[in-house]
Each structure stands twice: as C-alpha cells, then as structure tokens.
Amino acid sequence: MFREASVRQMRLEMLLEQHLASLPHKKSKSYSDAALGQLETARLEKDELIIDAAAVENGEAFWSEEIQIQSDAIRNEAVFDAFITPFFSNVLHSCGMVFVNSERYQWLSQSTLVTKNTDLKPDGFATHRGMFRAKPVPDDGVQRPNGFRFGVAEEELFDCLILFESKLTITDAAFGRVVRYLQNLCPEASASAILFDRRSFWLIKSHKSVVVKVQKAMWVNKGSKSLFQNFITNNISPWVAYLANACSSLGVDVVEGDAFLGRGAYGRVFKVTGQGQEVFALKIVEKCSVGRLYREEKALAKAHHTGLTISSVGELIETPDSAALLLFPVGESLPQPTTRQEVRNFFGLLWQLHANGLVHGDPRVPNMILTEEKPLWIDLVEVMGASPTLKQFDAEILTRSILSVPRTVLLAPALKQLIDNYGESATRENLNHLAEVVYQSLVF
The missing domain is CATH 3.30.200.20 (Phosphorylase Kinase; domain 1)
Known part of the structure; x- marks a missing residue:
C-alpha cells in the first residue's frame, strides 16, 4: 500500500513538473491575463481538471434566491465586495479565520528583480486575525457595515492564506489573473484561491505554481454552502x-x-x-x-x-x-550596521555574552532587538558553557551576518585569521580587532 502511494505521488510530481515546464509564464511574461486564462482553461479541460459541482439534494445553498436577486442588481464591484464580505466572514469565523479586503494595495510580488509597482493586488484573502498587516478603511463612499478589515498579507506568512478575487462577471482575464497570483504566492508549495462573481464561484487549487483542480458552483445551488465551507476547511494552514x-x-x-x-x-x-x-x-x-x-x-x-x-x-x-x-519584552528589529560604531556595538554585545560565560549559537543581526533604547539578544540556541570553539563559531556567524556572506562562501583570509585568533585567545582586544576589519570590509 505504501509503495503504491509513493508511486502515485511520484507520478503526480512528474506530471506537475511537465505542466510547469510548459506553462506560458515559464517562457514569457508577455501573455495578457485573458490569454493566460484561455490557455490554462484549455489545459485543465483537456485533463478533465475543471469540475462543475452538481447540486446536492437536501443540501443548503450558500444563499437564497431572494439574496441572488439582490446580488444580480449590483453594478459596482466595490459595492458587490461590501455586499458579499459579511457572508464570507460568517463562514470564516467558524474556521477561526477572517476576511481581509486588499484590492487597493500592491502586496504580491511577481519577482524580486522587478520594481514594486508591478506587484499584484488580489482583492482579498482569508487568514488568522493575527496574520495580516492592517490598513485604514478607504474613503470611497461605499457603505459598509462595521467590522470590515482592510490590509495586506505578511510575506513570510503567504503559506497561511486563501486568496479571493472578485468580479461582477467571471472572464478569461479574471481566471488568468488568479493563475498569476498562484504562480507567485507559494511557488514551491500548494496554494488555493476562490474566484467569484455575482452568481458563481470557482474553487482553485495549485501545487508548485501549477493549477491542478478547479471546481465551479452557483451560489444558489443546493449543497454550495458545504462545498464552499469544506474548501476553506481543507485548505486552512495548520499554523x-x-x-x-x-x-x-x-x-x-x-x-x-x-x-x-x-x-x-x-x-x-x-x-x-x-x-x-x-x-x-x-x-x-x-x-x-x-x-x-x-x-x-x-x-x-x-x-x-x-x-x-x-x-x-x-x-x-x-x-x-x-x-x-x-x-x-517586545522590541524593534535593528537594521544592518553600516557605521564603525554600529559594527563595534554588535561585537561589543557579543563580547558581553562571552564575558559572562555564555554563547549565543546564532548571533546574527536579526537576532538582536532594541527595547527602550536597550539592545537585547533573542533566539538563543546554546545552553552549554562558552568554550573557545563555541565563541569562535559565534564570532564567525556575526561576521558573516554583518557582511551578508553565506556559509557556502569562504571568508577573506584576513577575517578567517582574526576569527581563529579569537578562538585561540578570546579577549576583548582580539574581538575589537575583528570588528574593525569587518567594518573596513563592509566599507571597501
């Protein structure tokens, strides 16, 4: 049984890699949203990966025919978003999540090599109420009930989102836009999105940026509410x-x-x-x-x-x-040191730990915070005493962090020698000498 499951997983991975290699965005980013949507729809239909969900006898609809009439009458997308958000919030509340409107903000980067003004603007997302960065309510004249949330997703928590994209009517361009979102949200993992309009919704799954399944349903279909809820439940991040x-x-x-x-x-x-x-x-x-x-x-x-x-x-x-x-306490992150004094301060704080018979284990710049003007170390790793070897490791880790040199790259011989000297004789003088050469390396 285990072997059969492993074989199926390997076949799935191979199929996904083939799809990934053939996707338009791998060859060119010049496709319009509409063209990308058409290409992806054709691929998914060919592989029978687009499913029209059938009505379920005695199942509950997401909303009634009366509410559908109200939805049909809406002609403005922002008004439609205000109309449907409370319905989403009710479903998400039972899952421990909230709905966040984000259509006014560019927060989903397409590449680290392009300017931020090319970032994408998903209409919204679902996540935990502690996993987004709040933004003020827009002054756009749209009437909204209390409790609406506006904000952007935290980049390091993209794996904790379910994307939402709103349209008055779903088009090829709308689907292509969601495909583009999923290509960039979690390129090496699974992700999910919901594309919806006034009459229907599409439940979309991707893996390693490849859309692998789409389910379509009408809001008034019997069973559509449980279909929607189950999609949310099945795609909630464990975090x-x-x-x-x-x-x-x-x-x-x-x-x-x-x-x-x-x-x-x-x-x-x-x-x-x-x-x-x-x-x-x-x-x-x-x-x-x-x-x-x-x-x-x-x-x-x-x-x-x-x-x-x-x-x-x-x-x-x-x-x-x-x-x-x-x-x-809770403090603020310190920026990368750029001056001689800032570099000295970091090494001085490391020396204070060592002078107290302690080592950190991972004394990188991000593992120092400032609270009420006092710097403090966080994320301590070592519980052992400060042996010469562990002190030397600390000095090398801090050196690499300040200079942004990964462990896979050799340090300059002069720096390596000074770090070795500190390991042999862990004195304040030797650490100060290392700090000075680190600063000179940073500047020159």
Whole structure:
C-alpha cells in the first residue's frame, strides 16, 4: 500500500513538473491575463481538471434566491465586495479565520528583480486575525457595515492564506489573473484561491505554481454552502490552529493587524497581550521542533541574570501539534550596521555574552532587538558553557551576518585569521580587532 502511494505521488510530481515546464509564464511574461486564462482553461479541460459541482439534494445553498436577486442588481464591484464580505466572514469565523479586503494595495510580488509597482493586488484573502498587516478603511463612499478589515498579507506568512478575487462577471482575464497570483504566492508549495462573481464561484487549487483542480458552483445551488465551507476547511494552514490553540492555552490575544513579529528557521513569533494588557512575544513551533524550543527556554533562563537577553514568561506549553513560549519584552528589529560604531556595538554585545560565560549559537543581526533604547539578544540556541570553539563559531556567524556572506562562501583570509585568533585567545582586544576589519570590509 505504501509503495503504491509513493508511486502515485511520484507520478503526480512528474506530471506537475511537465505542466510547469510548459506553462506560458515559464517562457514569457508577455501573455495578457485573458490569454493566460484561455490557455490554462484549455489545459485543465483537456485533463478533465475543471469540475462543475452538481447540486446536492437536501443540501443548503450558500444563499437564497431572494439574496441572488439582490446580488444580480449590483453594478459596482466595490459595492458587490461590501455586499458579499459579511457572508464570507460568517463562514470564516467558524474556521477561526477572517476576511481581509486588499484590492487597493500592491502586496504580491511577481519577482524580486522587478520594481514594486508591478506587484499584484488580489482583492482579498482569508487568514488568522493575527496574520495580516492592517490598513485604514478607504474613503470611497461605499457603505459598509462595521467590522470590515482592510490590509495586506505578511510575506513570510503567504503559506497561511486563501486568496479571493472578485468580479461582477467571471472572464478569461479574471481566471488568468488568479493563475498569476498562484504562480507567485507559494511557488514551491500548494496554494488555493476562490474566484467569484455575482452568481458563481470557482474553487482553485495549485501545487508548485501549477493549477491542478478547479471546481465551479452557483451560489444558489443546493449543497454550495458545504462545498464552499469544506474548501476553506481543507485548505486552512495548520499554523492558524497553532496560533489559536497557543493563545487559548496561555490566556493571551493577538494584536490584530499588527501581530506578526518574524519567522525564523523553526518558529514564528507574534505580538500578543495578556489579561492585564501586558505585551508579550509569542513564539510557536511545530511538534518536530519542540526540543529546540525547550533548549531556547533553558538558554534564556541561564542567561537571565546577565540582562543581555529577553526572558521567558511562565513555562513552555505543548498543544497537540505544536508548542509555544511567551517572551518579554517586545522590541524593534535593528537594521544592518553600516557605521564603525554600529559594527563595534554588535561585537561589543557579543563580547558581553562571552564575558559572562555564555554563547549565543546564532548571533546574527536579526537576532538582536532594541527595547527602550536597550539592545537585547533573542533566539538563543546554546545552553552549554562558552568554550573557545563555541565563541569562535559565534564570532564567525556575526561576521558573516554583518557582511551578508553565506556559509557556502569562504571568508577573506584576513577575517578567517582574526576569527581563529579569537578562538585561540578570546579577549576583548582580539574581538575589537575583528570588528574593525569587518567594518573596513563592509566599507571597501
């Protein structure tokens, strides 16, 4: 059975790679949305991947015939969005998600090589209320009930979205636009989107930027409500549940629209408030990384007396598929150092850790925050004592981080020698000498 499943998976991967290689966007980005939509529709129909969902006897429609008449009468897309958003919100609420309107903002990049003014503007998306960046309600004269959300998605949380695209009438161009969204949202993973108009909706799945299935249904069809709900449920990111479960277990709540603080190698961090409105950072990891979070908790406890790091609040908690830890205080990320003094400051803070008999394990620039004018280390990795070798590793990691040199690239011989010198004799003088040469390398 396992072998058969593996063979099926391999065949699927091969088929997807073939489709990916033949897609228009791989050959040219000059196709219009309409042309791309036509090409993709033809491919999907040929492979029988477009399905018209049949009505289900005794099933519930998404909305009634009376509401459909109201929908048909709408002639303005913004008004239609205001009309349908409460229906989406009701469905999403039961799944622990919210609907965010984003059609006014360019937030989905097509490439890191092009200017931001070519970024795409999906009409909206569904996600957890702590996983988007809020924007003000537009002053466009459209009447909207209270509770509407406007914002953009967090780039590091694109895997936690379901895209929505609205049209008064679905066209080839509308479908082509959604295809383009899915090509750029999660190019190496699965993604999903809902294209809809006044009378119907399309449920669209992609894998590695290739659309692999489309289901079509009418709003008034019997069974359309469960079809819509099941699509949402089946495509929710597990991180939505991780965040909801962690907040519930710890008695905290996300700062809606301004919660996401960052994503590391194994965890994601959100700004939350306690019952007394205290502000904390909530770090969440998947089950496979629980051991690493326990090590971080232990490392922070060991370093607490130094005042050089953030602190854990309470104990780490485990939920069925994840684990979470509250941290304090919450600060601002520091920019890459560009001046001699800024470079010296980073190495000076590393020296303070080492002088206290501690090592960091991953002292990169992003792992330093500023809180009330005081810099603090975050994301400690090591719980062992500061051996000469571990101090040397710390010095090399910080050097590479400041100079943006990946581990796959050799450092200049002069830098390598200074790092080795620090490993042999971990003195403040040797670290200051390294800091000076790092700054000179940065400038010249």
